[in-house]
Amino acid sequence: MRICVIGTGYVGLVAGACLAEMGNTVTCVDNDEDKLTALRGGLIPIYEPGLEELVRSNTRDGRLSFTDDLASSVREAEITFIAVGTPQSEDGAADLHFVLGVAGEIGRALATLPPQERSYKVIVDKSTVPVGTAARVRSVIASHYDGPLDVVSNPEFLKQGAAVDNFMKPDRVVIGADSKEAAALMQDLYAPFMRTGHPVIIMDVKSAELTKYAANCFLALKISYANEIANLCESLGADCESVRAGVGADPRIGSRFLFPGLGYGGSCFPKDVRALIKTAHDLGAGCSLLEAADRVNFGQRDLFINKVIQRFADSTESGSAGQHRNLTGLTFAVWGLSFKPNTDDLRMAPSLTIIPALLKQGARVKAYDPKALLTARAYFGDAITYTQSAYEALEGADALLLLTEWNEFRRPDFRRIKELLKQPLIFDGRNQYDPARLSSLGFDYYCLGRPGTALSRREPL
Numbered sequence: 001m002r003i004c005v006i007g008t009g010y011v012g013l014v015a016g017a018c019l020a021e022m023g024n025t026v027t028c029v030d031n032d033e034d035k036l037t038a039l040r041g042g043l044i045p046i047y048e049p050g051l052e053e054l055v056r057s058n059t060r061d062g063r064l065s066f067t068d069d070l071a072s073s074v075r076e077a078e079i080t081f082i083a084v085g086t087p088q089s090e091d092g093a094a095d096l097h098f099v100l101g102v103a104g105e106i107g108r109a110l111a112t113l114p115p116q117e118r119s120y121k122v123i124v125d126k127s128t129v130p131v132g133t134a135a136r137v138r139s140v141i142a143s144h145y146d147g148p149l150d151v152v153s154n155p156e157f158l159k160q161g162a163a164v165d166n167f168m169k170p171d172r173v174v175i176g177a178d179s180k181e182a183a184a185l186m187q188d189l190y191a192p193f194m195r196t197g198h199p200v201i202i203m204d205v206k207s208a209e210l211t212k213y214a215a216n217c218f219l220a221l222k223i224s225y226a227n228e229i230a231n232l233c234e235s236l237g238a239d240c241e242s243v244r245a246g247v248g249a250d251p252r253i254g255s256r257f258l259f260p261g262l263g264y265g266g267s268c269f270p271k272d273v274r275a276l277i278k279t280a281h282d283l284g285a286g287c288s289l290l291e292a293a294d295r296v297n298f299g300q301r302d303l304f305i306n307k308v309i310q311r312f313a314d315s316t317e318s319g320s321a322g323q324h325r326n327l328t329g330l331t332f333a334v335w336g337l338s339f340k341p342n343t344d345d346l347r348m349a350p351s352l353t354i355i356p357a358l359l360k361q362g363a364r365v366k367a368y369d370p371k372a373l374l375t376a377r378a379y380f381g382d383a384i385t386y387t388q389s390a391y392e393a394l395e396g397a398d399a400l401l402l403l404t405e406w407n408e409f410r411r412p413d414f415r416r417i418k419e420l421l422k423q424p425l426i427f428d429g430r431n432q433y434d435p436a437r438l439s440s441l442g443f444d445y446y447c448l449g450r451p452g453t454a455l456s457r458r459e460p461l
């Protein structure tokens with residue numbers, strides 16, 4: 001099939017490359033010239049395991065191409081995916097101006113087709129959009145073009161860091177279509193990805209739009225629930241890791257997304273939770289469950305920062321309360337900047353809250369991340385020092401802060417860490433290490449929700 005994918009970001013590039021891998025002819029459209037130049041030269045502007053090889057081989061074989069010419073790409077395609085960003089707007093709602101802007105461009109492009117070339121087209125909302133968006137996309141296109149087409153909702157469930165694998169072997173594909181013809185075409189497109197028997201779930205458009213929010217918000221709730229229980233563990237002297245194991249073994253609950261830590265970040269969960277809250281408010285309905293999840297989530301960052309501040313306040317023998325909250329003269333080694341492992345994406349990452357809070361308190365930061373150093377520069381500029389290895393960040397630092405659980409941080413050389421730090425002090429935002437072991441190695445170790453870590457003041461900074 002001839003496919004056009006508009007928006008060549010984390011979702012669009014993965015979708016385009018994977019669809020090309022199955023033999024389709026795919027044109028990826030973007031309006032970011034730098035991105036297009038890089039992609040045409042075989043350079044992938046984001047880090048996503050397996051993506052570079054896929055893009056290179058499909059480009060080489062002529063099935064995948066990159067352009068800024070939206071009009072011709074849409075005119076030639078049977079199926080056009082809209083995969084542009086839907087960031088959070090000021091009031092929490094999803095900002096649809098990219099999506100609706102693209103819909104207008106699609107309409108204008110199709111309107112230039114001569115009548116004999118007006119074949120049936122399917123336009124697919126792949127971006128995460130609120131209920132009713134497909135209808136709005138349709139009416140924007142229809143204001144320019146009256147040829148045969150359907151607008152379909154096909155929300156994306158891939159996880160950054162495993163996006164290629166998820167797209168190639170999805171656990172389900174959701175298609176919201178109000179016409180049989182559109183549903184059949186989409187089913188046909190996805191058939192090669194579904195050979196392991198996972199379902200293609202066909203439903204009406206509105207239900208598909210809501211399914212994406214309902215799924216993301218449930219996962220966000222689960223993470224916040226785990227964090228709430230961990231905070232209780234910390235106050236009660238229980239071990240949240242044991243509680244997690246005991247709870248997660250119940251198949252009705254499941255062990256995934258139950259890991260306490262610094263909470264969720266990224267370009268999806270925070271904005272999707274807020275967008276669904278906004279939808280509920282617009283309908284006059286309450287959304288207290290999701291409001292609590294959002295509050296607990298961002299409270300985890302304050303909790304962690306306060307642990308650091310309090311630890312140094314406690315170690316200062318004299319001075320006023322004002323001095324106690326001051327980290328001036330201290331240097332912190334930060335391991336992990338991306339919002340989760342295996343991505344270079346920092347959008348809404350805990351590091352974006354925690355590092356500025358440390359800097360505001362007068363501290364210096366030396367940071368290392370296996371893949372996100374370049375992206376991080378766009379956020380922190382010269383305000384922090386970037387190092388080329390995890391151990392280099394530790395040299396002369398007063399403490400190590402673990403913010404993202406990349407594999408290479410899971411079993412580090414603790415003896416070396418101890419030698420390089422000024423004092424053996426670790427704040428672990430991801431509960432990666434064994435408190436008893438670290439204590440036996442002479443570390444002062446703070447994590448979340450485990451005995452002996454109850455430096456837990458939760459007042460906001």
Ligand SMILES: NC(=O)c1ccc[n+]([C@@H]2O[C@H](COP(=O)([O-])OP(=O)(O)OC[C@H]3O[C@@H](n4cnc5c(N)ncnc54)[C@H](O)[C@@H]3O)[C@@H](O)[C@H]2O)c1
Pocket residue numbers: 006007008009010011012029030031032035083084085086098101102126127128129156157158159160267268
């Ligand atoms: N990132 C994820 O893991 C993920 C997962 C599932 C769903 N989603 C959803 O998918 C959508 C896209 O997310 P993303 O992370 O890929 O975004 P992104 O910001 O990485 O990519 C969006 C791309 O669209 C391009 N663009 C914007 N306006 C354009 C226009 N008029 N013409 C052509 N290109 C244009 C941008 O230049 C950019 O390259 C969002 O709605 C998001 O919520 C994201």
